[in-house]
Amino acid sequence: MLEAKNSLGVIFFPAFDWAIEPTHPEREERLLYTQDQLREEGLFDIEGITEYKPEVATRRDVERVHFCLPSVETVATKSHMISAGGAIRAARLVMEKEADRAFALVRPPGHHAMKIVEGNRGFCNINIEAVMIEWIRENFGQKRVAIIDTDCHHGDGTQDVYWHDRNTLFISLHQDGRTIYPGSGFPDELGGPNALGKTLNVPLPPRTADEGFLYVMDELVLPVLEDFKPDIIINSAGQDNHFTDPITNMNFSAQGYAALNERLKPDIAVLEGGYAIQGALPYVNLGICLAMAGVDYSKVYEPDYHPEKVRQDVRSMDTIKRICEDVRNRYFNPPSTPTDGDVNGQWFTRMKDVFYDTDGIRESQVESVVICPDCSGAVKTEVWSTSNPLSLCVEIPMDACDKCASLGRRAIEEGHTKGNYRIVQAINRKDKEYTQFGF
Amino acid sequence: MYLGIDVGGTHTDAVVVDRRKVRAFSKVVTDHDNLLVSVRAAMEDVLSQVKKDRVERIALSTTLSTNAIVEHKTEEAGVLVSAGPGIDPENYHIGRGYAVIDGSLDHRGFEVKELNRKELQNAAQMFRELGMRVHAAVGKFSVRNPAHEIAMKSAVEADSDHVTMGHRISGMLNFPRRIATAYYNAAVWRLYNKFADAIAQSVDEYGLEASIHVLKADGGTMPLARSRQFPVESILSGPAASVMGIVALCEIHEDALIMDIGGTTTDIAVFAGGAPVLEPRGIEVGSYPTLVRALKTRSIGIGGDSVIKITRTGQVRVGPEREGPSMAQGGEAPTLIDAMNFLKLADFRDRHASARGIERLARLWDMYPDKLARQAVDFAVRSIVDECRDMVDMLNERPVYTIYELLQGRQIEPKKAYVMGGPAAAFQPILKEALDMRVELPPDFQVANAIGAALTRTTAELELFADTEKELLHVPALSIEHPIPRGYSQDAAEDDLRKLMAAYLDELGLPGTREYKDEVEIVESNAFNMVDLFGGAFRNIRVKAQLRPGILD
Ligand SMILES: [Zn+2]
Ligand SMILES: [Zn+2]
Ligand SMILES: [Zn+2]
Numbered sequence: 001m002l003e004a005k006n007s008l009g010v011i012f013f014p015a016f017d018w019a020i021e022p023t024h025p026e027r028e029e030r031l032l033y034t035q036d037q038l039r040e041e042g043l044f045d046i047e048g049i050t051e052y053k054p055e056v057a058t059r060r061d062v063e064r065v066h067f068c069l070p071s072v073e074t075v076a077t078k079s080h081m082i083s084a085g086g087a088i089r090a091a092r093l094v095m096e097k098e099a100d101r102a103f104a105l106v107r108p109p110g111h112h113a114m115k116i117v118e119g120n121r122g123f124c125n126i127n128i129e130a131v132m133i134e135w136i137r138e139n140f141g142q143k144r145v146a147i148i149d150t151d152c153h154h155g156d157g158t159q160d161v162y163w164h165d166r167n168t169l170f171i172s173l174h175q176d177g178r179t180i181y182p183g184s185g186f187p188d189e190l191g192g193p194n195a196l197g198k199t200l201n202v203p204l205p206p207r208t209a210d211e212g213f214l215y216v217m218d219e220l221v222l223p224v225l226e227d228f229k230p231d232i233i234i235n236s237a238g239q240d241n242h243f244t245d246p247i248t249n250m251n252f253s254a255q256g257y258a259a260l261n262e263r264l265k266p267d268i269a270v271l272e273g274g275y276a277i278q279g280a281l282p283y284v285n286l287g288i289c290l291a292m293a294g295v296d297y298s299k300v301y302e303p304d305y306h307p308e309k310v311r312q313d314v315r316s317m318d319t320i321k322r323i324c325e326d327v328r329n330r331y332f333n334p335p336s337t338p339t340d341g342d343v344n345g346q347w348f349t350r351m352k353d354v355f356y357d358t359d360g361i362r363e364s365q366v367e368s369v370v371i372c373p374d375c376s377g378a379v380k381t382e383v384w385s386t387s388n389p390l391s392l393c394v395e396i397p398m399d400a401c402d403k404c405a406s407l408g409r410r411a412i413e414e415g416h417t418k419g420n421y422r423i424v425q426a427i428n429r430k431d432k433e434y435t436q437f438g439f
Numbered sequence: 440m441y442l443g444i445d446v447g448g449t450h451t452d453a454v455v456v457d458r459r460k461v462r463a464f465s466k467v468v469t470d471h472d473n474l475l476v477s478v479r480a481a482m483e484d485v486l487s488q489v490k491k492d493r494v495e496r497i498a499l500s501t502t503l504s505t506n507a508i509v510e511h512k513t514e515e516a517g518v519l520v521s522a523g524p525g526i527d528p529e530n531y532h533i534g535r536g537y538a539v540i541d542g543s544l545d546h547r548g549f550e551v552k553e554l555n556r557k558e559l560q561n562a563a564q565m566f567r568e569l570g571m572r573v574h575a576a577v578g579k580f581s582v583r584n585p586a587h588e589i590a591m592k593s594a595v596e597a598d599s600d601h602v603t604m605g606h607r608i609s610g611m612l613n614f615p616r617r618i619a620t621a622y623y624n625a626a627v628w629r630l631y632n633k634f635a636d637a638i639a640q641s642v643d644e645y646g647l648e649a650s651i652h653v654l655k656a657d658g659g660t661m662p663l664a665r666s667r668q669f670p671v672e673s674i675l676s677g678p679a680a681s682v683m684g685i686v687a688l689c690e691i692h693e694d695a696l697i698m699d700i701g702g703t704t705t706d707i708a709v710f711a712g713g714a715p716v717l718e719p720r721g722i723e724v725g726s727y728p729t730l731v732r733a734l735k736t737r738s739i740g741i742g743g744d745s746v747i748k749i750t751r752t753g754q755v756r757v758g759p760e761r762e763g764p765s766m767a768q769g770g771e772a773p774t775l776i777d778a779m780n781f782l783k784l785a786d787f788r789d790r791h792a793s794a795r796g797i798e799r800l801a802r803l804w805d806m807y808p809d810k811l812a813r814q815a816v817d818f819a820v821r822s823i824v825d826e827c828r829d830m831v832d833m834l835n836e837r838p839v840y841t842i843y844e845l846l847q848g849r850q851i852e853p854k855k856a857y858v859m860g861g862p863a864a865a866f867q868p869i870l871k872e873a874l875d876m877r878v879e880l881p882p883d884f885q886v887a888n889a890i891g892a893a894l895t896r897t898t899a900e901l902e903l904f905a906d907t908e909k910e911l912l913h914v915p916a917l918s919i920e921h922p923i924p925r926g927y928s929q930d931a932a933e934d935d936l937r938k939l940m941a942a943y944l945d946e947l948g949l950p951g952t953r954e955y956k957d958e959v960e961i962v963e964s965n966a967f968n969m970v971d972l973f974g975g976a977f978r979n980i981r982v983k984a985q986l987r988p989g990i991l992d
Binding site for chain 1: 551579614
């Protein structure tokens with residue numbers, strides 16, 4: 001009988017009764033064949049691999065992470081709460097040492113959901129990884145967390161959530177933003193003034209294959225992790241880099257995904273995108289499960305896999321090497337100040353425009369963070385959009401120093417007295433106060 | 440009248456039941472080397488007590504296949520496997536003749552790679568050289584398309600007395616289990632069929648005009664003819680017989696716990712809304728998980744004969760070992776039943792012997808004997824209660840796949856328990872207090888297993904898959920493949936499956952269309968949109984129907 005070297009908990013929640021639209025790529029069928037494959041392979045009969053059902057994330061779990069405008073209920077449906085709850089279940093298994101590792105094979109995904117949420121972007125409403133990570137920190141203390149996003153699209157939502165967090169390392173590998181949604185994710189996006197270099201972006205040329213991805217792992221991701229020394233490693237496991245994915249242009253294979261996972265050794269993996277639901281997902285998900293559990297995956301390949309057909313050309317390998325070198329330097333020698341905004345006294349301010357492609361909402365933000373050598377800094381954001389009038393969002397981070405905490409509290413009070421905000425919302429991680437005023 | 444026979448590890452019991460009343464009862468010691476002798480003796484005994492021409496149905500549970508597997512007395516079977524990409528099929532290597540043939544199907548049943556004819560011929564040659572006369576043919580995703588299994592079967596058919604094809608065993612997905620199940624089925628086929636011949640002959644000799652049925656582990660029976668093809672389904676049917684006995688004796692309608700307290704173990708089963716809970720994947724046999732459907736039961740090593748032990752820190756423990764009988768029965772070491780005797784909770788055989796044993800053990804550890812006995816009983820009860828709670832929790836934790844199920848999911852909350860087995864009467868009041876619920880002791884609980892055998896009716900399960908892009912529907916267990924129109928719907932699939940199930944029961948010699956038609960229930964039904972790269976939308980429909988475990992009137 002097969003036995004797992006590392007015990008693995010799998011939260012398999014295909015949400016067979018949820019879809020954006022019947023024919024949308026993010027539909028019920030997405031995990032259907034994965035379920036067939038996992039069952040037919042007898043995955044859960046392998047000693048040490050166990051299936052669990054998800055929890056349902058609470059309103060509080062979401063409020064800890066997102067400023068939902070106008071409210072949690074309007075932006076997150078039950079399916080999103082369960083998907084996030086699936087990720088929480090995965091974290092609980094690992095944190096409570098019921099399993100060595102866990103994989104939340106859930107949908108809908110979440111890595112395009114930003115700090116402020118007014119609707120659906122790139123099939124995501126709430127950031128299920130972030131909800132999970134902050135659940136961990138709420139219950140197990142401030143941990144150093146590394147998120148490696150291997151979805152084909154830039155994890156712009158997760159990047160935004162952790163832009164100022166010096167305790168969270170976010171590395172996104174993705175198809176070059178000049179060729180694909182959401183169009184961001186370049187090496188000069190490095191994080192806010194207090195967390196420069198804690199956000200890293202690796203835009204890869206179209207048709208990057210196993211060779212290129214594994215090169216990035218070996219030459220960039222693993223050395224950076226070695227230096228950052230995270231307590232927890234999370235794989236934002238999007239699977240749309242696959243050579244058969246209908247909405248992307250990469251050449252990654254099931255063998256490649258499994259090998260990447262074997263090197264990364266994530267504590268928790270959370271499913272993100274992946275829309276080649278018949279030809280890729282069943283094999284990639286199986287490969288990842290086996291790799292995480294430390295079970296031989298050498299015979300897991302796609303029916304139509306011919307390595308010679310998906311080999312990348314020499315020129316893209318040169319590009320990849322150059323990018324790795326560049327990003328590596330930026331991590332080890334980050335600039336002293338970011339270039340995307342202005343300093344106003346003790347605040348650093350930048351402007352942002354966000355487009356919610358699925359819901360068609362246009363949003364503008366003025367975001368200010370306290371420049372602070374001692375903590376991640378308090379953040380206040382003024383936001384207005386085609387869907388909600390001018391509102392104020394203030395966050396006091398968990399590691400806030402006294403100065404930042406009081407500057408944050410003052411920003412909240414000023415928000416009330418100024419009176420021209422529709423909503424004043426606060427996430428005070430230091431005092432665990434989550435408040436919203438307005439309607 | 441119905442005749443039920445339960446071949447147990449120690450005794451073979453037989454009953455004749457008439458309108459739910461026990462008319463005759465017999466108990467003989469099981470002869471493990473010749474089960475037929477025990478079956479005949481028990482049968483003869485009960486038949487002598489009734490008008491045997493009124494017996495219309497005979498049902499028996501038998502440990503024959505189980506024992507053969509556990510004692511490695513099965514016939515060697517040649518196994519042909521087609522796997523394709525995935526977990527290496529060498530991990531499921533079973534027996535001396537195991538051949539993996541190159542070729543594969545995908546999850547929708549499309550052929551990805553043809554079977555390699557040359558490898559197939561070589562394998563057939565190898566089986567011939569090994570002198571193998573029974574075979575199993577198993578393909579990955581064969582329940583979506585049996586073509587590879589059929590081809591593998593024809594490659595060995597000429598040299599074979601029997602070939603088990605995986606897709607005929609169950610419509611469930613699970614390739615490793617399918618391999619083990621098909622292998623065991625082939626391996627016990629000859630032995631089982633000889634036994635079935637002998638049983639049929641005995642029934643003839645007694646001049647009975649009764650239909651013959653065999654118990655399955657899922658709390659149902661199958662007609663003898665089917666059991667001849669699928670003998671593996673007769674394994675581990677013992678616990679199912681006792682659970683169904685309780686159903687017959689008590690008419691359970693609610694969530695409930697069933698505890699069968701024996702000499703060495705306590706078996707626990709759970710009822711949800713009056714129906715026994717089934718193991719969703721299948722039972723384990725000889726350490727191999729299989730696709731054989733079974734009631735969900737748990738066994739813990741605590742029974743009346745479990746020995747009392749004191750740990751180094753002075754804690755009193757009971758079981759899981761058994762070191763011979765209780766002292767009340769002339770044993771050497773005090774057991775749980777001795778503790779109960781000592782506390783006057785039970786009155787079993789030699790109470791003085793029990794007291795001597797408890798007092799001696801207490802002296803050895805410098806304890807008060809009544810305290811020691813009390814702690815032993817408490818430990819046993821606590822273990823049983825913990826196990827029950829844990830089992831219910833596990834069932835409530837079972838994975839679900841839709842938002843509706845997760846949010847509305849019915850939780851099992853037993854408010855009542857049924858207890859049976861030798862020490863049941865003594866345990867009833869203590870369990871009532873520990874579980875804080877009503878605990879019922881069914882009448883005739885000592886023969887519940889044979890009553891269960893007598894009254895258990897047929898169960899059956901069928902799965903249907905329809906793919907409107909392929910314009911095909913499949914019912915793997917019946918080897919049915921039908922064309923369907925593009926617009927084929929989920930409702931049509933449910934209707935078709937109901938009709939197929941009734942016809943299938945008719946074919947088994949049961950009044951399917953006449954009596955069981957309305958009892959066929961759809962237990963799972965899903966339809967998924969499939970969208971191809973050109974925007975075409977199709978439906979992938981999966982429906983599962985069953986005739987659930989039940990009792991004859
Ligand atoms: Zn990415
Ligand atoms: Zn993506
Ligand atoms: Zn600070």
